[in-house]
Amino acid sequence: xxxxxxxxxxxxxxxxxxxxxxxxxxxxxxxxxxxxxxxxxxxxxxxxxxxxxxxxxxxxxxxxxxxxxxxxxxxxxxxxxxxxxxxxxxxxxxxxxxxxxxxxxxxxxxxxxxxxxxxxxxxxxxxxxxxxxxxxxxxxxxxxxxxxxxxxxxxxxxxxxxxxxxxxxxxxxxxxxxxxxxxxxxxxxxxxxxxxxxxxxxxxxxxxxxxxxxxxxxxxxxxxxxxxxxxxxxxxxxxxxxxxxxxxxxxxxxxxxxxxxxxxxxxxxxxxxxxxxxxxxxxxxxxxxxxxxxxxxxxxxxxxxxxxxxxxxxxxxxxxxxxxxxxxxxxxxxxxxxxxxxxxxxxxxxxxxxxxxxxxxxxxxxxxxxxxxxxxxxxxxxxxxxxxxxxxxxxxxxxxxxxxxxxxxxxxxxxxxxxxxxxxxxxxxxxxxxxxxxxxxx
Amino acid sequence: xxxxxxxxxxxxxxxxxxxxxxxxxxxxxxxxxxxxxxxxxxxxxxxxxxxxxxxxxxxxxxxxxxxxxxxxxxxxxxxxxxxxxxxxxxxxxxxxxxxxxxxxxxxxxxxxxxxxxxxxxxxxxxxxxxxxxxxxxxxxxxxxxxxxxxxxxxxxxxxxxxxxxxxxxxxxxxxxxxxxxxxxxxxxxxxxxxxxxxxxxxxxxxxxxxxxxxxxxxxxxxxxxxxxxxxxxxxxxxxxxxxxxxxxxxxxxxxxxxxxxxxxxxxxxxxxxxxxxxxxxxxxxxxxxxxxxxxxxxxxxxxxxxxxxxxxxxxxxxxxxxxxxxxxxxxxxxxxxxxxxxxxxxxxxxxxxxxxxxxxxxxxxxxxxxxxxxxxxxxxxxxxxxxxxxxxxxxxxxxxxxxxxxxxxxxxxxxxxxxxxxxxxxxxxxxxxxxxxxxxxxxxxxxxxxxxxxxxxxxxxxxxxxxxxxxxxxxxxxxxxxxxxxxxxxxxxxxxxxxxxxx
Numbered sequence: 001x002x003x004x005x006x007x008x009x010x011x012x013x014x015x016x017x018x019x020x021x022x023x024x025x026x027x028x029x030x031x032x033x034x035x036x037x038x039x040x041x042x043x044x045x046x047x048x049x050x051x052x053x054x055x056x057x058x059x060x061x062x063x064x065x066x067x068x069x070x071x072x073x074x075x076x077x078x079x080x081x082x083x084x085x086x087x088x089x090x091x092x093x094x095x096x097x098x099x100x101x102x103x104x105x106x107x108x109x110x111x112x113x114x115x116x117x118x119x120x121x122x123x124x125x126x127x128x129x130x131x132x133x134x135x136x137x138x139x140x141x142x143x144x145x146x147x148x149x150x151x152x153x154x155x156x157x158x159x160x161x162x163x164x165x166x167x168x169x170x171x172x173x174x175x176x177x178x179x180x181x182x183x184x185x186x187x188x189x190x191x192x193x194x195x196x197x198x199x200x201x202x203x204x205x206x207x208x209x210x211x212x213x214x215x216x217x218x219x220x221x222x223x224x225x226x227x228x229x230x231x232x233x234x235x236x237x238x239x240x241x242x243x244x245x246x247x248x249x250x251x252x253x254x255x256x257x258x259x260x261x262x263x264x265x266x267x268x269x270x271x272x273x274x275x276x277x278x279x280x281x282x283x284x285x286x287x288x289x290x291x292x293x294x295x296x297x298x299x300x301x302x303x304x305x306x307x308x309x310x311x312x313x314x315x316x317x318x319x320x321x322x323x324x325x326x327x328x329x330x331x332x333x334x335x336x337x338x339x340x341x342x343x344x345x346x347x348x349x350x351x352x353x354x355x356x357x358x359x360x361x362x363x364x365x366x367x368x369x370x371x372x373x374x375x376x377x378x379x380x381x382x383x384x385x386x387x388x389x390x391x392x393x394x395x396x397x398x399x400x401x402x403x404x405x406x407x408x409x410x411x412x413x414x415x416x417x418x419x420x421x422x423x424x425x426x427x428x429x430x431x432x433x434x435x436x437x438x439x440x441x442x
Numbered sequence: 443x444x445x446x447x448x449x450x451x452x453x454x455x456x457x458x459x460x461x462x463x464x465x466x467x468x469x470x471x472x473x474x475x476x477x478x479x480x481x482x483x484x485x486x487x488x489x490x491x492x493x494x495x496x497x498x499x500x501x502x503x504x505x506x507x508x509x510x511x512x513x514x515x516x517x518x519x520x521x522x523x524x525x526x527x528x529x530x531x532x533x534x535x536x537x538x539x540x541x542x543x544x545x546x547x548x549x550x551x552x553x554x555x556x557x558x559x560x561x562x563x564x565x566x567x568x569x570x571x572x573x574x575x576x577x578x579x580x581x582x583x584x585x586x587x588x589x590x591x592x593x594x595x596x597x598x599x600x601x602x603x604x605x606x607x608x609x610x611x612x613x614x615x616x617x618x619x620x621x622x623x624x625x626x627x628x629x630x631x632x633x634x635x636x637x638x639x640x641x642x643x644x645x646x647x648x649x650x651x652x653x654x655x656x657x658x659x660x661x662x663x664x665x666x667x668x669x670x671x672x673x674x675x676x677x678x679x680x681x682x683x684x685x686x687x688x689x690x691x692x693x694x695x696x697x698x699x700x701x702x703x704x705x706x707x708x709x710x711x712x713x714x715x716x717x718x719x720x721x722x723x724x725x726x727x728x729x730x731x732x733x734x735x736x737x738x739x740x741x742x743x744x745x746x747x748x749x750x751x752x753x754x755x756x757x758x759x760x761x762x763x764x765x766x767x768x769x770x771x772x773x774x775x776x777x778x779x780x781x782x783x784x785x786x787x788x789x790x791x792x793x794x795x796x797x798x799x800x801x802x803x804x805x806x807x808x809x810x811x812x813x814x815x816x817x818x819x820x821x822x823x824x825x826x827x828x829x830x831x832x833x834x835x836x837x838x839x840x841x842x843x844x845x846x847x848x849x850x851x852x853x854x855x856x857x858x859x860x861x862x863x864x865x866x867x868x869x870x871x872x873x874x875x876x877x878x879x880x881x882x883x884x885x886x887x888x889x890x891x892x893x894x895x896x897x898x899x900x901x902x903x904x905x906x907x908x909x910x911x912x913x914x915x916x917x918x919x920x921x922x923x924x925x926x927x928x929x930x931x932x933x934x935x936x937x938x939x940x941x942x943x944x945x
Binding site: 001002003004005006010011013014015017018019020023026027028029030031034035036039040041042043044045046048050051052054055056057058059060061062063064065066068070072073074076080082084085086088089090091092093094095096097098099100101102103104105106107109110111112113115116117119120121125126127129130132133134135136161163164166167169170171173174175176217244245246247248249266267268269270271272284290291292293294295296297298299301303305307308309310312313314315316317318319320322323324325326327328329330331333337339340341342343344345346347348349350352353355356357359360378379395399404407426429430433 | 460462463464467469471472473474476477479480481482483484486489490491492493494495497498499500501502503504506509510512513514515516517518519520521522523524525528530533535537538539541543544545546547548549550551552553554555556557558559562563564565566568569576579580591592593594595597598602605625626627629630631632633634635636638639676677679681682705707708709710713714722724728730731732733734735736737738752774775776777778779780781782783784785786788792794795796797798799800801802803804805807808810811812814815818819830831833854855858863864867869883884885886887889915918919920921922923924925927928929932933934935936
């Protein structure tokens with residue numbers, strides 16, 4: 001086996017030194033009746049060339065090279081080549097969690113920079129080293145709000161990604177944390193009356209998403225007024241991180257829960273992605289997840305270290321803020337490199353391209369005869385159209401042109417028959433938009 | 443003295459200094475170029491109104507070469523498996539095969555959108571299906587979910603499934619039993635699942651004490667969370683009795699599969715009474731740790747728990763194609779959006795294929811051989827608190843060195859000077875001053891011998907020059923950091939000089 005650095009004679013010498021007659025002696029603790037007598041029933045050893053060929057075939061059978069109008073929580077952005085060049089350095093990807101700071105400063109400094117950039121973009125004081133993803137991050141943010149306020153309920157907008165909401169249901173069900181839902185208005189934004197009704201004196205946190213699942217920007221200031229007047233915390237989830245290049249950060253939020261996949265992370269059929277929670281200084285001790293802080297060594301030299309770990313499971317055990325241990329460090333590094341490549345000007349320019357493409361597409365679809373839903377509120381790079389025919393039928397036709405159409409919404413919103421959610425990023429070609437417009441209008 | 447002739451594996455060399463990326467930034471530098479816009483330009487303030495953002499504050503502005511140098515320089519400050527032995531007990535720092543990285547980046551797989559139609563996703567679905575089937579075979583269980591994103595996430599999934607199952611039988615029960623040697627994630631998971639935690643003491647051999655187990659298991663106990671081999675590296679020899687005691691009282695056996703790398707190809711948890719377990723693909727199945735993630739924590743279970751698996755699950759449809767089944771009325775629901783860390787699933791499958799049944803078995807045997815070799819060579823040099831046979835890892839204590847005022851953490855820091863990553867320090871908690879060593883199968887005899895020599899040299903230094911160890915490491919970029927101030931006055935983000943001074 002080519003990954004094993006031992007000859008048979010090495011093994012024999014070592015067994016001899018140990019004083020074992022055969023390798024079986026070292027497995028004697030396992031009761032004989034349970035020991036496997038033969039091989040596991042899995043395929044034989046493959047050569048590297050066979051492995052590559054196997055996965056090439058699977059890749060060729062996964063819509064390789066198709067243009068896509070899908071967003072809905074996972075966004076197709078261009079990934080600068082330097083990202084993979086850098087994260088492929090073994091010093092990054094074959095290292096462990098930086099528990100030994102003297103020989104992990106590379107990972108630690110890069111996480112500190114990640115935290116700093118996320119703060120800069122979200123307008124928050126402090127961000128953690130990452131969460132699994134946006135969905136679990138949103139659930140953990142609600143639980144964090146409960147710890148901060150000492151209240152026990154949550155409220156979640158119907159315009160939050162439906163799969164985030166499913167995860168929240170799973171997470172909160174056994175924590176004694178009932179979750180109320182509030183609906184959306186004609187313009188696709190949170191309906192402020194139902195929001196008001198969903199909050200009571202025991203509501204700890206209110207979760208909204210902006211841009212929301214329909215691509216619409218929420219009126220965060222108006223929502224915050226209502227939430228704060230009732231003593232609850234406002235949690236803003238951001239699923240499309242590139243929006244922060246051109247959309248004001250949610251300054252009125254108490255907690256921001258982000259999915260940073262858009263920052264240079266491959267779509268990869270849904271993962272790994274990169275969640276992150278950001279908040280105000282005063283709430284930091286209730287945050288879940290790892291945090292890196294700056295400090296000095298014995299000679300006064302600047303260095304970085306994992307800190308405030310008394311919140312975490314390896315110290316606090318059942319009283320920890322979360323059970324999270326492994327997070328998404330390498331993916332956070334991808335995001336950091338992406339944010340560094342585009343930087344202050346580039347993120348804005350990139351976001352503006354997204355805005356322009358989606359605006360053009362919405363206009364073309366409208367001209368072609370489709371109805372644009374939720375007009376009257378600003379959008380980023382996604383929009384909802386209502387078509388005369390079933391969106392699945394439209395998508396079938398587009399698939400023949402190697403174009404993956406928008407996301408049919410009736411799966412999650414039965415009231416939105418024939419409506420679908422379309423996303424355009426900087427990678428969407430005008431030609432694809434024009435081709436799609438023809439089918440959408442029919 | 444600090445750099446002595448016994449330090450064979452490492453020497454010092456010039457290492458580049460590098461500031462924070464913000465400190466290299468200046469207006470107008472660029473690391474990107476967008477293509478010309480092929481649609482009409484828009485005015486953001488017109489489209490977004492008051493929500494248009496004017497400024498991105500202190501986000502860096504740097505060129506591509508500076509980015510490459512910045513992260514390359516940072517990378518050289520890390521120790522990694524690619525440098526050498528990384529004997530972190532319980533973490534399983536094994537070789538991360540490069541072909542895994544290559545295939546995970548193939549365009550069709552890396553660019554597949556999770557919501558693209560199933561009929562154009564057959565390749566990705568096939569990978570999920572194959573990995574599921576092979577992990578089921580390897581664990582001897584009946585069904586599996588690949589959705590959890592990491593080990594602790596898998597624990598949560600597994601315990602919620604236990605809860606849902608017990609609830610379906612009328613009573614979710616109240617407690618989870620957890621041995622005192624367990625990972626911190628176990629009690630934290632039990633709490634997140636709405637259970638209280640009851641500690642289970644180990645016996646003198648470091649194993650579950652059957653008598654105390656029998657006394658503690660009652661109608662309030664939902665499950666026992668057991669790591670096997672446990673964190674002492676000890677296989678629970680009476681595992682089936684443990685399962686029987688639990689099952690007799692209607693409780694379930696949850697196995698924390700963190701140490702599954704000691705068992706693969708030799709014994710299957712499903713055969714010795716496990717009802718549900720999680721795997722860490724980033725431990726046993728070689729997906730990289732990445733400086734702290736991403737991981738992947740599939741959960742395998744027996745038939746009785748299958749209806750409660752998170753939705754969706756991959757199924758073969760009537761027409762022979764693969765698809766997702768969302769119609770799972772008893773499911774605990776989702777634990778993550780989409781289908782889990784698919785990129786890690788690809789890597790784990792590539793690893794299993796590269797090994798085959800013979801390779802996986804040999805891998806396990808070598809991991810156990812390496813740990814026992816270290817144990818044999820260091821026994822007596824370091825105190826071995828449990829004489830019970832160990833498998834893939836061995837736990838010593840600092841009892842001998844503590845007479846000179848040295849702790850396990852000091853010895854660990856000195857090991858850095860010798861060119862090794864430290865072992866796991868002060869865990870498991872059942873051993874005072876623990877040195878938890880897990881070599882994995884990826885170490886050659888030469889590397890192990892160097893490690894053993896280093897540990898012996900440090901033990902000698904402990905007797906003659908304890909001050910060298912107490913102040914180690916001496917040869918790193920930075921010395922020991924002030925962690926107390928870091929926690930008391932946390933500085934968790936960079937701020938511009940002027941602002942930082944003002945504060």
